[in-house]
Amino acid sequence: MNDLEFFYAKKINIAEFQNDLISWFEREQRDLPWRKNKDPYRVWVSEIMLQQTRVDTVIPFYNRFMEWFPTLEEFADAEEERILKAWEGLGYYSRVRNLQTAAREVRAAYNGEVPDTPEEIAKLKGVGPYTAGAILSIAYGKPEPAVDGNVMRVLSRILLIKEDIAKPKTRKVFEAAVRELIDHDNPSFFNQALMELGALICKPSNPACLLCPVQQHCQAFEEGVQTELPIKIKVKKSRTIPLVSAIITNEKGEYLIHKRPSEGLLANLWEFPNFEIHTSLLPKREFFQAEFKALLGVIPVIQQHITKIDHVFSHLVWNVDTFAGMIDTEIDGRKLAENHYKWVNTVELEELAFPVSHQKMLKAYLEQR
DNA sequence: AAGACGGGGCC
DNA sequence: GGCCCAGTCTT
Incomplete structure (x- = not known):
């Protein structure tokens, strides 16, 4: 049985489904800042921010972003430090x-116009199948699927699709379903309604089926298996990385900070000096001093232990011991520069983007001084 | 296909 | 403590 036959085996009244779904959306949709108009740039920014990120988290970031960069032109011209600062805390x-x-x-x-064809828009960096479909449907009214986690959850229940949504190829099954179901007169509301339903009613746990506008179309509800869908197999292991860090100041009250590499975890963000602990032969503060000396040529004075932070990422955990320290001798400026370290005052510190873990460390430091 | 890539909210 | 979130890129 191919995807299409699989789908038609579900026998659903498409016109009624569209009407029930979209009329619910017209009544109940949330008032969100990116729904003010259909400016493709605004829709685009919202879709990027919303990747793996909840609506309530995004709202304040989105509003500030639009104040800082009201147009595509102004965003394109911005300094990288500034756009990272706009994203600081979003992940x-x-x-x-x-x-x-x-x-x-x-x-x-x-010519500054966000393209409106699947081929062109999909070539843009950071625009994958979901985001391409979202922009095309919401900003341009094109009947393209925009399949995210919400849509897979909602449709897995409505159509009783039991394929593992953790598998990359499964998305195509849902895209085929959306192509059959989508309202060609209002693809924007259809796609948004599917996602809104997933966020407000058809939630991962405890779905509010009694309030659901498409309950009578839902095969999972009919069979009472809505809480068992979607099927998702993936297991992810995460490793723990022990780090030792120090917030180091000089006589002028400046902070020593380090710019992370341009690729990999937290790329191009700033951080306080820290080293991965790869030996238990030395106590942590002596280990820090040894690593610091090897890199920058001087030994910092370590004053006190500030805090121990467990910071959880999606694929790993940082276990960070943080100390307070100071430098009373000059560090070779060339060594600083070639290792991407620099001294900053408190004003400059606030203008640069730091990972949340390092913000927590600074907060603990300031509360103890 | 599987892993890298953040951070927060909810159960 | 695990799951999930308006996913994409790299390998």
């Missing part, structure tokens, strides 16, 4: 760097 920081790369591409190749 998945490559999103905003890819977004700027893509915005510059739009300016160079498309």
